[in-house]
Every structure is written in structure tokens, then in C-alpha cells.
Amino acid sequence: MRILFLLLVLLLHAPVLAQDNPTSYIRANVDAVVGILTSPEYEAETDKDAQLRQIEAVVDNFFDSEELSKRSLGQYWRLFTEEQKQEFMPLFLKLIKQVYLKKSVSYNGEVVNYNQEIIKSDTLAEVHTTLTSPTLNMPIIYYMIRKDVSWKVYDVSVENVSLVKNYRSQFRSILQNNSPDYLIATLKEKTNE
Amino acid sequence: MNKPLLFLCLAIGIFLLQGCAAKKNSPASGEALPADQEYEEMYDEAEENGAYPDSIEGFNRGVFAFNDGFVTYIFSPINTVYTGFFPPDIRAGFGNFYRNLGYPVRLINALLQFKFDKMAKETASFAMNTVFGVGGLFNVTRNMESLQSSPEDFSQTLAFYGLGSGTYLVLPILGPTTLRDAVGSVADSFAHPLTYVTPDSAKYALIGHDKGNAASAQLPTYMSIKEESFDHYTSMKDVYFQYRIGLEKE
Numbered sequence: 001m002r003i004l005f006l007l008l009v010l011l012l013h014a015p016v017l018a019q020d021n022p023t024s025y026i027r028a029n030v031d032a033v034v035g036i037l038t039s040p041e042y043e044a045e046t047d048k049d050a051q052l053r054q055i056e057a058v059v060d061n062f063f064d065s066e067e068l069s070k071r072s073l074g075q076y077w078r079l080f081t082e083e084q085k086q087e088f089m090p091l092f093l094k095l096i097k098q099v100y101l102k103k104s105v106s107y108n109g110e111v112v113n114y115n116q117e118i119i120k121s122d123t124l125a126e127v128h129t130t131l132t133s134p135t136l137n138m139p140i141i142y143y144m145i146r147k148d149v150s151w152k153v154y155d156v157s158v159e160n161v162s163l164v165k166n167y168r169s170q171f172r173s174i175l176q177n178n179s180p181d182y183l184i185a186t187l188k189e190k191t192n193e
Numbered sequence: 194m195n196k197p198l199l200f201l202c203l204a205i206g207i208f209l210l211q212g213c214a215a216k217k218n219s220p221a222s223g224e225a226l227p228a229d230q231e232y233e234e235m236y237d238e239a240e241e242n243g244a245y246p247d248s249i250e251g252f253n254r255g256v257f258a259f260n261d262g263f264v265t266y267i268f269s270p271i272n273t274v275y276t277g278f279f280p281p282d283i284r285a286g287f288g289n290f291y292r293n294l295g296y297p298v299r300l301i302n303a304l305l306q307f308k309f310d311k312m313a314k315e316t317a318s319f320a321m322n323t324v325f326g327v328g329g330l331f332n333v334t335r336n337m338e339s340l341q342s343s344p345e346d347f348s349q350t351l352a353f354y355g356l357g358s359g360t361y362l363v364l365p366i367l368g369p370t371t372l373r374d375a376v377g378s379v380a381d382s383f384a385h386p387l388t389y390v391t392p393d394s395a396k397y398a399l400i401g402h403d404k405g406n407a408a409s410a411q412l413p414t415y416m417s418i419k420e421e422s423f424d425h426y427t428s429m430k431d432v433y434f435q436y437r438i439g440l441e442k443e
Contacts, residue, residue, distance in 0.1 A: 099421050135285040137335055160439025161432050169431035170424045172244065186423055 022125040022144045023117045025151045030112055032058045037107045052101060059100055064152035065093035067145055071154060072167040076175045084180045091187045096163070098191065109133060125151065245434045246360045246371075253363040257426050260368055264415065272409050284406060286330040291387075291403040293322050293329030295344075298384045302345035306353045314342040343443040348377025352441045361430055369433040 033055055036042070042051035069089045070077050080088060116128040123146045131138040143155035143162075155164040174183055247253060276284070296319040303311040318334045326333045334340045351373055352358070359372025370378070382388050387403065390396040422428035 095421075099417075102417070132336070135281060137341075159436060161435040165435060166428055166431045167423075169244065170422060170427045173424050173427040183423075190423070 020149075020151075021117075022119070022127050022142075022151045023114055025144070026127045026129070026142050026153075027112075027114065029058060029062050033104055034107065034112075037104060052105075055101060055104060056097060059097050061150075062100075062153055063093060063096060064145055064147065064154050065089045067147075067152070067154035068092060068096060068164065071164045073171055073175075074168050076171060076180070079175070080180050084184060087184055088180070088187065091184065091191055094191045095187065099163075110136060123147070245430060246358065247430065248360045249362070253361060254426055256363040256365055257429070259365060260363065261419075261425070263366060264412075268408065269412070272412055275405075275409060284409065287402070287406045288410060289322070289326065289332040290329045291406070292332075293319060293326070294386050297386065298347075298381045299345050301384050302347055302350045302381075305347075305350045306345065308345065311342045311345060314340050318342075343440055346377055347380040348374040348437075349441050351377060358434075358437070361433070369429060371433075371437070374437065 036051060036054045036058070039051075042048065042054075066089055069085070069092050072092065073080065073088075077085075110131050110133040113130045113132060114127065115130060116126075118126040118128070120126065125144045125146075127142040127144065129140050129142070131140055139159060141157045142153050143157070143164075144151045145154050146152070155162055157163065171183065174186070279287075296315060299315050300312055303309075303315060318340050321334050321340075322329045322332060325331075348371075356373055358374070362370050362372055362375060364370055364375070387396060387399050390399055418428055418432060419425050
């Protein structure tokens with residue numbers, strides 16, 4: 001009886017434990033997306049939309065939208081009013097999700113290798129992976145932060161090119177001559193809202 | 194009589210230029226944002242020191258727009274025919290072949306930077322790919338973890354000896370580079386076997402095919418950067434610098 005109880009407790013805790021480790025967090029999410037992409041359920045052209053929705057549901061919790069926005073805006077973050085921040089964050093997350101979705105649809109049997117996990121502190125970590133196929137060998141690093149229970153991704157770098165740094169360069173060049181509202185309007189246009 | 198006037202003009206000119214430079218270098222709201230050590234560290238602001246060097250941005254943007262037109266209206270249609278004719282495996286084979294051929298360039302530059310482990314890795318890869326990969330058409334060492342090494346070139350050698358990148362430069366057709374990278378590629382060409390192919394017509398056909406095949410592989414990335422960016426020019430410049438700086442560090 002006691003053993004059963006212990007087992008039950010362990011089982012109940014398993015998902016939380018899995019999320020507690022940066023690599024397993026990435027692995028769980030990547031596997032979930034690959035599972036949806038390769039599932040025979042969505043083979044028909046008419047099911048592709050449902051498939052995208054499914055992936056979107058997974059990706060929704062993958063990123064830390066505040067951290068993404070803060071780091072992409074860098075020094076300009078503090079020029080945004082609270083209202084502008086609240087407007088900017090979901091829009092930017094939506095854009096990043098669109099980019100991610102578009103990339104995932106071109107999936108063609110690549111395998112993800114988990115090479116290294118660097119725990120920088122209690123709240124910061126890096127997961128180094130390589131995306132491989134017979135014609136491809138692409139290093140991808142996930143930069144992660146933990147604010148509450150779970151690790152979340154705040155930046156992704158592909159072949160040493162960081163997504164956040166790239167957007168920061170662009171936002172800097174835009175905000176040097178334009179207002180935050182202009183950037184938000186451009187973002188709306190980009191995400192079709 | 195004319196001398197003082199000339200000096201005056203010069204002085205005003207210099208004053209104006211300094212004004213421009215100062216305006217460009219300071220972040221739009223320098224004084225509104227007090228230096229906040231913790232924040233700086235947290236968000237990696239310190240390492241960046243503002244934008245990448247681009248002292249001829251106007252010219253670069255012009256060439257960039259021309260190149261984008263070239264890609265859209267000339268290269269893309271040709272590429273559609275090319276990729277329709279050669280399946281992905283064959284194109285990857287071409288890429289492997291040319292990459293393998295560039296071995297002397299990587300070897301010499303690894304030597305110039307005293308990176309002996311890289312020399313060994315490059316040499317082992319070259320030998321195996323040439324012998325077992327049918328002259329380099331197949332990259333048999335792709336999945337051998339111990340033989341992976343990022344490619345060295347003369348520009349990285351110059352960086353190793355402390356030379357800065359110089360300004361960003363967009364060349365017609367050839368695309369993004371920097372002053373140092375452009376000088377580096379010219380120097381590297383002397384160590385590249387394709388340079389010594391005769392007759393010239395064959396040499397230029399092979400070099401053209403090498404570059405075209407590589408560009409064909411890069412085209413999807415180019416298109417997605419174009420689509421996902423707010424400012425295509427700035428985004429490409431950033432990708433170029435981040436990628437090159439990443440190579441320098443390895």
C-alpha cells in the first residue's frame with residue numbers, strides 16, 4: 001500500500017520534474033511538435049490547418065513573451081509606457097510564433113541531437129542542440145529563463161545568429177527615428193491584426 | 194585672401210561632420226536612460242556598443258536594393274530551373290565537392306592562427322572525404338563529432354592578429370561583406386585550387402558554379418529573412434556580423 005502511494009506521488013510529480021530540467025523541457029516540446037508534424041492524422045491537405053493549430057498550442061507556452069520583448073527592445077524597453085508594453089508583448093510573441101510555425105512546417109525528417117546543457121544560474125540556462133539530416137548540420141542554441149516553476153525560452157540562436165539580437169538591431173534602427181507607437185503599428189501589420 | 198575662407202569652410206565642414214557623427218553614435222535617448230549596471234548585464238547591452246560599423250550606409254543600401262532586385266528577378270527564376278534540374282542530393286554533392294576543394298585555404302589559415310587541432314581535423318576530413326567520398330562529392334565525415342571544425346579564412350586570421358572588421362560593405366551581386374572580409378577573400382583565392390584551373394573559361398565557369406550553387410542553398414534563408422524582418426537591410430547586416438563574429442570566436 002505504501003509503495004503504491006509512493007509510486008502515485010512519483011508519477012504525479014513526473015511532469016513537474018521533467019519541466020524542471022532545461023533539456024527535458026526542450027525535448028518534450030520538440031518531440032510534441034515533431035509528433036504532430038509526422039502524425040498520419042493530418043496527412044490530408046484539409047487537415048493542415050488543424051495541424052497548425054495543434055502546433056501553435058504547444059508553442060504558446062514555449063517562449064517567455066515578456067523576456068523576449070524586453071531583450072529585443074533592449075534600452076528602448078524603458079521608453080515604452082505600461083500600455084505600450086502590454087500591447088507590444090503579445091504581438092511580438094505572435095510574430096515569433098509565426099516564424100517558428102513556418103520553420104516547423106518545412107520539417108523533413110531532421111533529427112535533433114542534444115549536445116550540451118549549461119546551467120548558468122538558478123534562473124538561466126542554455127541548451128545546445130544540432131539539427132541534422134543527410135544534407136544538414138545546423139547548431140541551434142536555446143536560451144532559457146526560469147521565473148516560476150517552468151523553464152521558458154527567451155532567445156534562440158541558429159548558426160550563432162541570435163533571434164533576439166537580430167530583432168534588437170532592427171528595433172534600434174526603427175526607434176532611433178520613430179515612436180514606439182509606430183513600431184507597434186508595424187508589428188500589427190506584420191502579424192495581420 | 195582665399196585662405197581664411199577655405200579654413201572657415203573646412204572648420205564648418207568638420208563641425209558639421211562631428212555633429213552628424215555624434216548624433217549617430219549616441220542612442221536616441223542617452224540621458225533619459227541612466228546607466229543601470231544590473232540591467233546592462235542582464236540584457237547584454239554592454240557587449241554591443243551600439244550598431245555595427247557602417248560608414249557608407251547610403252551606398253550600401255543602394256547596392257542592397259539592386260541586389261534584392263537581382264535576386265528576385267534574375268537569380269530566383271534561374272534558380273527555379275536549376276533546382277528543378279538537379280535534385281537536392283546532387284546539389285548537396287556539388288556543395289560538398291567545392292567545400293572539400295577549399296581545404297588548402299582552411300589549412301593555411303588554421304596554421305597562421307596556430308590552431309593545430311583544426312589543421313589535423315581538416316586534414317583528416319579532407320583525406321577521408323576525398324578517398325571514401327568519391328573526390329569529395331560525399332561528406333562522409335559529416336556525422337563524425339571529433340572531426341567537426343568551423344572553417345578558417347584569411348579574414349579570421351587578420352582578426353586573430355587584432356585587425357578590426359572595418360566598415361560593412363555590400364558589393365553588387367556578391368552581397369554583404371566587410372572591408373576586412375573582402376580583402377580576406379581576395380587573399381584566400383590565391384590558396385584556392387580553382388584559381389589555378391586552365392583555361393580561364395573553365396576556371397570562371399567552375400567558380401561561378403561554386404558561388405551559384407552555394408547561393409542557391411542560401412536562397413530560402415534569404416527569403417525568410419526578408420519576410421520576417423521589419424528592416425530587411427538592418428536584419429541582413431546583423432545576421433552577417435553575428436555569423437562572422439561567431440566564426441571568429443571558434
